[in-house]
Amino acid sequence: MLDKNTKILIIGLGLLGGSYAMKLKEKGYYVAAIDTDRDTIGYARKLKLIDYATSEVEEDLIKDSDLLIFALYPHIFLEWIKTYGHLIRPDAIVTDVTGVKGIITDAVQGMLEGGAEFIPAHPMAGKGHLGVENSDPGIFKGANYIVVPTEKNTERGIETCKALGETLEFARISTLSTAEHDKMIAFVSQLTHCIAVSLMCATDNEHLVDYTGDSFRDLTRIADINDEMWSGLFLDNRDELLAEMDKYRKSFDEIYERIKNNDREGLREMMRLSSKRRRRFNK
Amino acid sequence: MLDKNTKILIIGLGLLGGSYAMKLKEKGYYVAAIDTDRDTIGYARKLKLIDYATSEVEEDLIKDSDLLIFALYPHIFLEWIKTYGHLIRPDAIVTDVTGVKGIITDAVQGMLEGGAEFIPAHPMAGKGHLGVENSDPGIFKGANYIVVPTEKNTERGIETCKALGETLEFARISTLSTAEHDKMIAFVSQLTHCIAVSLMCATDNEHLVDYTGDSFRDLTRIADINDEMWSGLFLDNRDELLAEMDKYRKSFDEIYERIKNNDREGLREMMRLSSKRRRRFNK
Numbered sequence: 001m002l003d004k005n006t007k008i009l010i011i012g013l014g015l016l017g018g019s020y021a022m023k024l025k026e027k028g029y030y031v032a033a034i035d036t037d038r039d040t041i042g043y044a045r046k047l048k049l050i051d052y053a054t055s056e057v058e059e060d061l062i063k064d065s066d067l068l069i070f071a072l073y074p075h076i077f078l079e080w081i082k083t084y085g086h087l088i089r090p091d092a093i094v095t096d097v098t099g100v101k102g103i104i105t106d107a108v109q110g111m112l113e114g115g116a117e118f119i120p121a122h123p124m125a126g127k128g129h130l131g132v133e134n135s136d137p138g139i140f141k142g143a144n145y146i147v148v149p150t151e152k153n154t155e156r157g158i159e160t161c162k163a164l165g166e167t168l169e170f171a172r173i174s175t176l177s178t179a180e181h182d183k184m185i186a187f188v189s190q191l192t193h194c195i196a197v198s199l200m201c202a203t204d205n206e207h208l209v210d211y212t213g214d215s216f217r218d219l220t221r222i223a224d225i226n227d228e229m230w231s232g233l234f235l236d237n238r239d240e241l242l243a244e245m246d247k248y249r250k251s252f253d254e255i256y257e258r259i260k261n262n263d264r265e266g267l268r269e270m271m272r273l274s275s276k277r278r279r280r281f282n283k
Numbered sequence: 284m285l286d287k288n289t290k291i292l293i294i295g296l297g298l299l300g301g302s303y304a305m306k307l308k309e310k311g312y313y314v315a316a317i318d319t320d321r322d323t324i325g326y327a328r329k330l331k332l333i334d335y336a337t338s339e340v341e342e343d344l345i346k347d348s349d350l351l352i353f354a355l356y357p358h359i360f361l362e363w364i365k366t367y368g369h370l371i372r373p374d375a376i377v378t379d380v381t382g383v384k385g386i387i388t389d390a391v392q393g394m395l396e397g398g399a400e401f402i403p404a405h406p407m408a409g410k411g412h413l414g415v416e417n418s419d420p421g422i423f424k425g426a427n428y429i430v431v432p433t434e435k436n437t438e439r440g441i442e443t444c445k446a447l448g449e450t451l452e453f454a455r456i457s458t459l460s461t462a463e464h465d466k467m468i469a470f471v472s473q474l475t476h477c478i479a480v481s482l483m484c485a486t487d488n489e490h491l492v493d494y495t496g497d498s499f500r501d502l503t504r505i506a507d508i509n510d511e512m513w514s515g516l517f518l519d520n521r522d523e524l525l526a527e528m529d530k531y532r533k534s535f536d537e538i539y540e541r542i543k544n545n546d547r548e549g550l551r552e553m554m555r556l557s558s559k560r561r562r563r564f565n566k
Binding site: 143144146174176188194196198201204205209212214215216217219220223224225226227230231232235238241244249250251255260268270272273277278279281 | 407408409426427429455457459467468470471472474475476477478479480481482483484485486487488489491492493494495496497498499500501502503504505506507508509510511513514515517518521524525527528530531532533534535537538539542543545547550551553554555556557558560561562563564565
């Protein structure tokens, strides 16, 4: 479980890794970090974000850690486990922050078989701009934290992972299966980013800013997007994303037809349904 | 022009009419209001939102007013001008807050021919929930105000209208033609509402709220929508809206194809374009 004696190691000190570190330090935990980028480590040391920081994969540091949190791009995470996974103590708990689970969970649990327990998690928090210098322990406030266990996970692993979410002060902690998670994330996160990007790409009008209201501004906030990370997330969850895009496109085509047919009552019906559903978010 | 001797009459005391009244009163102007709903008038009187309020169309009040601001649904506005337009003094200035202009401008200018000058305006400010009780003079802060003149308008009319936008402390005041306005509004306002409504209608998952991040929340804020007003706005600007929906759909189909084809570089290209365009909004 998680207590003040738990030695926490964060691998990957970007926006999320850095924010985890800041929040955990704030709550009095011991936090070490590995990041291959020397500037990142320099920055983290200077601002005292962590207790110990290194740009090398130090064998003793890994062996000494009780809870390892991976905050890397999916494929770098997989590569890391393949190369260094054997260094993790069998009684350690491994978790992550990866936004897709299908391509990660089985692979990592398979590579750690007989060793440390990997319990996947997805903190639904972030910011448009990545990097350790944008770290902010406030991003967890009001946000959702999803634990995504498999049948290979133990009660101890799941409870430790939930305790981490509670320590970080997420507003809600839920549990989903890998398939449920990837389907849900395709809809609420990847699809919304597709929509925002499409909308900004649909016009080259440079004067939009002079005419927009809050609705356009809010809807396109996420159109300023990290192309490396998000193209990866889209393709790593491709089939689920395409299925959710199809569902949304059907709904959009429906409203299009109702406008085209001057179907006022049909439009109002869709609006009443969307209002009813959206109001659930206000509670 | 607009000064402290200008007698201002607001017709229609909903969210926008009420917010205009509050801001104008705050700045020391004399403001009267007509609204056919007695509860609205009672509320406005009780909270002293205006200097004079009535639920009747009083001939003397109309004849006495220098600047008339119509904050009614488009078709009620047209009906009002048809019935009472002749009561407006020929040297008075008439403006509005209507979200579509094509169906309004020519008709109102035609009916007032030889009488008062109608200079259309569109304040790009609002709230999800309508009605005088949601009035808030703060909604203009940071917002855009668009003056939509025709060749029938005079310098005096246009300047008065702009002075009103400045008095209400809008962040930016722009000028567009009727056609430009309706095309732009179809894209930045009506299309965004179509997207949000479609997205909420695309799934009946009642647990979304447990899993969403800020992106979904921001994107669907406007899905809680007044179905009477918005179905009207959509159909009153139908051709322009369908054209903008087509443009957006083409862009969405493009991102869909690139995901389907595992075209990572093509995806990143769209993301870089959308990021570049969205960053213009941060200035």
